[in-house]
Amino acid sequence: MAKTEIIIAIDQGTSATKALAIDATGAVVARATAPVECSFPGPGWVEQDAAAIWTSVQTAAAACLDQVPAQPVAALALCNQRESLLMWDRRTGEPVAPMLSWQDGRTSEIVARRHTPKVAAWVRERSGLPMDPMFSAAKACWLLDHHDPGRTRSRAGQVCLGTIDTYLLNRLGAGAITEAGNASRTQLLDVRRAAWDADLLRLFDVPLAAMPELVPSIGPRGDGAALHPRLAGARVHAVMGDSHAALFGHGAFRPGDVKATLGTGSSVMALASAPAAEHTGICSTIAWDLGSGPSWALEGNIRSAGATVKWLADVLQVTPDELARLASDHGEQPGGVMLVPAFGGLGAPWWDPHAVGLIAGLTLGTSRADLMHAAVDSIAHQVVDVVEAMDRCVEGIVRLRVDGGPTRNLHLRALLAGYLGRPVVHLDEPDVSALGAAHMAGLSLGLWSLDGLGALPRRVIESTIDRPVARVHAQRQAWSDALRRSRLRGDSWK
Numbered sequence: 001m002a003k004t005e006i007i008i009a010i011d012q013g014t015s016a017t018k019a020l021a022i023d024a025t026g027a028v029v030a031r032a033t034a035p036v037e038c039s040f041p042g043p044g045w046v047e048q049d050a051a052a053i054w055t056s057v058q059t060a061a062a063a064c065l066d067q068v069p070a071q072p073v074a075a076l077a078l079c080n081q082r083e084s085l086l087m088w089d090r091r092t093g094e095p096v097a098p099m100l101s102w103q104d105g106r107t108s109e110i111v112a113r114r115h116t117p118k119v120a121a122w123v124r125e126r127s128g129l130p131m132d133p134m135f136s137a138a139k140a141c142w143l144l145d146h147h148d149p150g151r152t153r154s155r156a157g158q159v160c161l162g163t164i165d166t167y168l169l170n171r172l173g174a175g176a177i178t179e180a181g182n183a184s185r186t187q188l189l190d191v192r193r194a195a196w197d198a199d200l201l202r203l204f205d206v207p208l209a210a211m212p213e214l215v216p217s218i219g220p221r222g223d224g225a226a227l228h229p230r231l232a233g234a235r236v237h238a239v240m241g242d243s244h245a246a247l248f249g250h251g252a253f254r255p256g257d258v259k260a261t262l263g264t265g266s267s268v269m270a271l272a273s274a275p276a277a278e279h280t281g282i283c284s285t286i287a288w289d290l291g292s293g294p295s296w297a298l299e300g301n302i303r304s305a306g307a308t309v310k311w312l313a314d315v316l317q318v319t320p321d322e323l324a325r326l327a328s329d330h331g332e333q334p335g336g337v338m339l340v341p342a343f344g345g346l347g348a349p350w351w352d353p354h355a356v357g358l359i360a361g362l363t364l365g366t367s368r369a370d371l372m373h374a375a376v377d378s379i380a381h382q383v384v385d386v387v388e389a390m391d392r393c394v395e396g397i398v399r400l401r402v403d404g405g406p407t408r409n410l411h412l413r414a415l416l417a418g419y420l421g422r423p424v425v426h427l428d429e430p431d432v433s434a435l436g437a438a439h440m441a442g443l444s445l446g447l448w449s450l451d452g453l454g455a456l457p458r459r460v461i462e463s464t465i466d467r468p469v470a471r472v473h474a475q476r477q478a479w480s481d482a483l484r485r486s487r488l489r490g491d492s493w494k
Contacts, residue, residue: 005074007441008064008224008231010057011242011434012080012164014038014048014101014264017056018431019064021071022438024447026456029071031431032063039098044105044344047098050086053164054171061228075237075445076172076224077437079245080164082185085139087147087210090160093170096147100139103264103303105344107138108353114203127200128184128191128275128284130351134301136163136186137204144206154210165239166212172236174222176212179239180294183214184286191275191284194294216289217244218444238440242433243267244287246403247297249436250427251454256396260383260416261432262404265347266302268386271295276393281349282386288440298393300348300386304341305379306406311343312375316368327372328411337361338482339374341382346487349389354489360482379406380415381479387420399423403432413463418472424463 003024011018014036021030034056039047065073083102088095100106111131120131129135140161144154153159160166163186166178183189183196188206190197196211215221217240224231240248246261247269258270275284275296287297304311306320313323338360340346345353359374383400391397399422406412407426417424429435439456442448448456 004071006068006071007075007077007438008061008073008234009077009079009434009438009441010061011245011431011437012053012057012078012168013242014081014103017053017060018434019060020431020434020438021064021068022435022442026439026442028429028431028435030064030067032060032067034059034063038101042106044108046101046103048084048101050088050095050099050167053099054168057168058227061231065228065230073224073231073234075220075441076227076231076234077238077434077441078165078168078236079240079242079433079437080168080182082163082182082241082243083134083136084164085136085143085161086164086167087143087159087161088167090158090176096159097143099164100143102134103344104139105133107133107142110138110141119203123187123200123203126190126197127187129187130283132347132351132353134303134347137188137200137206140186140188140206141204144210151205151207155207157209159210160212161206161210162212165241169222169236169239172222172224172226174236177215177221178212179217179241180214180289181217181241181244181286182239185241191286191296194286194289216291218289218291218440220444237444238437240288240437240440243269243299244297245433245436245440247271247287247436248440249429249432250401250403251456251458252401253450253454256394256398257401258387258390258397259401259403262305262379262383262402262406264305264307266305266379266383266404267299268302268348268383268390269297269299270390270394270397272298272394280392281351281389282393283348290443298390300389302382302386303345303347304343305382306404307343308339308341308375308378309406311341312339312371316371323372324376324406324409324412326369327376328409329369336478337366337370337374338478339371339378340482340486341375341378342486348386350483350487352487355487356489358482358486360485361478376409376412377415377475380412380419381476383416384419384476397422399425401425401427403427403429405430410463417463419476421472426461426463427458428461429458
């Protein structure tokens with residue numbers, strides 16, 4: 001890669017597509033964003049339009065390239081929202097239905113019909129994932145039930161089921177392929193063998209012929225011509241799920257390195273030497289595959305982080321930034337108001353689809369500021385629940401790396417450090433996932449080694465522990481009490 005060349009990294013997310021241009025020193029020299037809309041056609045249903053997603057990728061890439069008009073592009077890198085699933089015609093490439101978002105809950109009945117304690121334990125051991133509507137397997141079953149009920153076209157290989165990486169790679173001429181880390185989030189992959197699993201496919205009634213080919217995370221593949229004329233000849237050298245790419249972007253290459261990416265939801269991920277051996281409420285997943293086999297990670301997925309703040313901001317008619325600021329100014333009261341954001345059940349480490357959202361500790365003296373603080377506080381409590389569960393699976397978690405929009409809030413980082421009793425290191429880069437994908441593309445090009453990537457300068461801010469133990473204990477106990485109320489109707493992973 002010449003000094004004047006750049007890598008264009010695309011991060012296709014739930015609410016926006018981002019594009020970054022990274023030069024040979026690792027510096028971000030341009031960035032652009034294009035919004036993506038969700039639709040909500042029924043209770044618990046969340047869909048996105050594939051054509052609109054592709055347009056957003058083109059728009060973001062063009063806007064980014066406009067800022068660097070004279071620099072040639074050496075490679076493309078791609079990271080993407082996970083678990084969301086599309087079904088399209090292999091011959092035309094056209095989707096046969098809207099994409100079912102990872103947030104979509106319409107498949108609850110499909111999961112419930114298959115769920116027994118024995119089946120759930122077997123599925124978790126084989127796939128690394130608990131049985132939950134968030135994952136792609138049940139979405140694949142639903143799409144086939146409604147658009148190929150006899151499985152005729154899918155068994156003949158006429159349609160393809162894929163996560164968003166597969167769809168975008170197909171649009172870029174790489175064919176129907178999916179990257180190992182993204183595939184590990186479908187619940188149709190044997191996480192240890194890194195191969196589609198015949199028994200899991202049979203459980204969810206998904207023909208193997210409808211699935212894309214599995215490939216490593218590192219390229220090169222396809223061609224950028226369909227994305228933008230200037231990208232003709234530029235190939236995709238890295239593909240990753242967004243959370244995996246963020247872990248890579250943090251330079252977290254050793255078992256026990258853990259990060260939390262906070263966005264609409266949250267992903268807490270730690271690199272591990274092998275999939276989890278015990279049932280702890282934490283998922284096992286493939287972090288990435290550099291061509292020599294998978295590297296594994298442990299992960300806890302939180303359904304509502306930034307979404308909680310946005311919801312309450314809408315209710316109180318303030319902006320999310322204003323809510324976060326007012327919550328920071330308010331401080332806290334031990335054992336005060338608690339908000340459990342179980343809008344569609346709870347994710348890790350509880351995996352309780354029956355949990356309900358609630359606000360506990362209300363009194364006649366409860367103020368708007370109390371509610372605002374409770375919304376921000378709920379993010380910290382959920383992340384700490386996951387890290388504490390990870391402590392039972394992997395040794396050496398000495399600090400928590402954080403990224404994502406909500407982590408710009410110093411108050412939230414202080415809450416995290418206090419509840420964890422460990423330092424919280426904030427990477428001061430708003431697009432860590434895209435940066436991580438670009439780093440992997442640079443690795444593919446021979447621009448960097450893993451050691452070189454770990455040594456790249458990163459702007460970090462460390463939050464240390466400065467909260468009394470008694471106050472931490474009171475707040476954590478109040479959160480636990482609120483969780484129990486939220487989960488009166490549900491069963492935990494235990």
